[in-house]
Amino acid sequence: MSPERFARINELLDKRQLDLTVVMENVHKNHNLSAVIRTADAIGVHAMHAVWQSRKTKLSRSTASGSHKWVGVQHYSELESAVANVRQQGMQLIVTHLSDSAVDFRDVDYTKPTAILLGQEKQGVSEQALAMADQHVMIPMLGMVQSLNVSVAAAVILYEAQRQREQAGLYGMPQISEQERYRILFERGHP
Amino acid sequence: MSPERFARINELLDKRQLDLTVVMENVHKNHNLSAVIRTADAIGVHAMHAVWQSRKTKLSRSTASGSHKWVGVQHYSELESAVANVRQQGMQLIVTHLSDSAVDFRDVDYTKPTAILLGQEKQGVSEQALAMADQHVMIPMLGMVQSLNVSVAAAVILYEAQRQREQAGLYGMPQISEQERYRILFERGHP
Ligand SMILES: C[S@@+](CC[C@H](N)C(=O)[O-])C[C@H]1O[C@@H](n2cnc3c(N)ncnc32)[C@H](O)[C@@H]1O
Ligand SMILES: C[S@@+](CC[C@H](N)C(=O)[O-])C[C@H]1O[C@@H](n2cnc3c(N)ncnc32)[C@H](O)[C@@H]1O
Numbered sequence: 033m034s035p036e037r038f039a040r041i042n043e044l045l046d047k048r049q050l051d052l053t054v055v056m057e058n059v060h061k062n063h064n065l066s067a068v069i070r071t072a073d074a075i076g077v078h079a080m081h082a083v084w085q086s087r088k089t090k091l092s093r094s095t096a097s098g099s100h101k102w103v104g105v106q107h108y109s110e111l112e113s114a115v116a117n118v119r120q121q122g123m124q125l126i127v128t129h130l131s132d133s134a135v136d137f138r139d140v141d142y143t144k145p146t147a148i149l150l151g152q153e154k155q156g157v158s159e160q161a162l163a164m165a166d167q168h169v170m171i172p173m174l175g176m177v178q179s180l181n182v183s184v185a186a187a188v189i190l191y192e193a194q195r196q197r198e199q200a201g202l203y204g205m206p207q208i209s210e211q212e213r214y215r216i217l218f219e220r221g222h223p
Numbered sequence: 224m225s226p227e228r229f230a231r232i233n234e235l236l237d238k239r240q241l242d243l244t245v246v247m248e249n250v251h252k253n254h255n256l257s258a259v260i261r262t263a264d265a266i267g268v269h270a271m272h273a274v275w276q277s278r279k280t281k282l283s284r285s286t287a288s289g290s291h292k293w294v295g296v297q298h299y300s301e302l303e304s305a306v307a308n309v310r311q312q313g314m315q316l317i318v319t320h321l322s323d324s325a326v327d328f329r330d331v332d333y334t335k336p337t338a339i340l341l342g343q344e345k346q347g348v349s350e351q352a353l354a355m356a357d358q359h360v361m362i363p364m365l366g367m368v369q370s371l372n373v374s375v376a377a378a379v380i381l382y383e384a385q386r387q388r389e390q391a392g393l394y395g396m397p398q399i400s401e402q403e404r405y406r407i408l409f410e411r412g413h414p
Contacts (some may be wrong), residue, residue, distance in 0.1 A: 073366035175264035
């Protein structure tokens with residue numbers, strides 16, 4: 033590994049937000065999955081969760097622009113297991129959904145340990161997910177269409193989280209363990 | 224047309240931001256084009272511009288979720304013509320590009336009449352577009368990947384514009400002409 037690449041990866045790892053994640057509930061279109069992972073990488077998410085009630089979609093390498101190498105995706109066949117995992121890490125569960133009980137996405141505190149749950153392209157989030165949520169959040173819609181593309185909704189919320197965490201100085205406080213840092217430098221260091 | 228639909232369309236038209244638009248330079252993937260139009264509708268863009276150096280892509284109806292019916296897209300074969308059009312409307316030209324001269328997207332004043340130019344999926348924006356820009360803007364990238372999906376980048380910037388315009392009270396000041404209002408109610412009022 034070149035010294036430049038070594039430095040670049042270390043710098044990236046210093047900024048990783050281990051207490052911020054995304055849970056995708058049956059999001060199944062490749063280009064959406066890939067775009068979410070790419071945005072997650074860009075704002076410092078280190079690991080994500082994907083729940084598959086049916087088949088497993090294979091991530092397309094090209095659209096994710098290599099980000100799948102840098103953001104771990106853990107797969108589940110049950111929503112409960114994914115939620116149990118993020119709760120065990122002390123995260124609040126934010127479920128994205130346009131409903132009367134939903135608060136504006138800018139009124140959420142993303143500097144707390146947070147998992148953001150996104151729903152399926154057609155069906156949206158499940159009743160089960162809504163029931164387990166700490167908060168329902170929505171992005172305001174001022175036009176005729178009822179919802180945004182799922183990767184777009186993810187990005188709008190993740191960049192609000194990035195803004196808040198930047199302001200709170202969280203990108204200046206490395207969270208990653210030395211063990212995890214070495215694992216990644218070892219596994220991913222090769223170009 | 225039902226009274227509810229009539230009221231809904233009128234309300235939407237009251238919020239349309241005629242002095243905010245998007246220019247897509249050779250963005251060619253259907254799902255990206257459609258996602259951009261959908262987001263544009265959601266934040267009140269009324270008309271957009273698409274430059275095609277080669278073929279014309281047909282917009283897929285399903286992914287745009289009907290938003291193509293509500294956001295007009297004007298097509299051009301030359302970038303100059305699109306830029307001339309937005310300049311004639313007194314708009315600043317913001318070109319999205321990661322470069323040393325680019326400012327953070329949150330440091331731009333989107334309450335001014337503004338056109339946001341987005342580049343092609345692989346090539347990005349053209350040299351020509353960069354040369355014509357009033358400002359180059361970029362969205363911070365803290366991970367390993369170099370760029371966001373184009374519809375994601377569009378959404379992050381458009382929702383920042385929405386935030387600023389909401390704060391400035393611009394959604395409470397209808398801009399649309401009575402003529403345009405009647406045209407749309409007449410053409411689009413049928414379910
Ligand atoms: C295309 S939408 C699903 C639409 C579905 N018909 C519904 O009513 O939920 C896919 C996912 O994107 C996210 N999403 C889209 N627009 C949103 C908005 N305005 N606010 C919050 N989440 C949104 C949610 O996670 C949603 O489950
Ligand atoms: C996938 S990117 C193009 C990448 C291309 N390799 C380049 O270097 O420009 C497609 C378009 O999305 C927008 N975009 C993506 N990431 C961006 C970022 N971080 N800041 C500003 N614009 C971005 C720009 O309009 C860009 O032209």
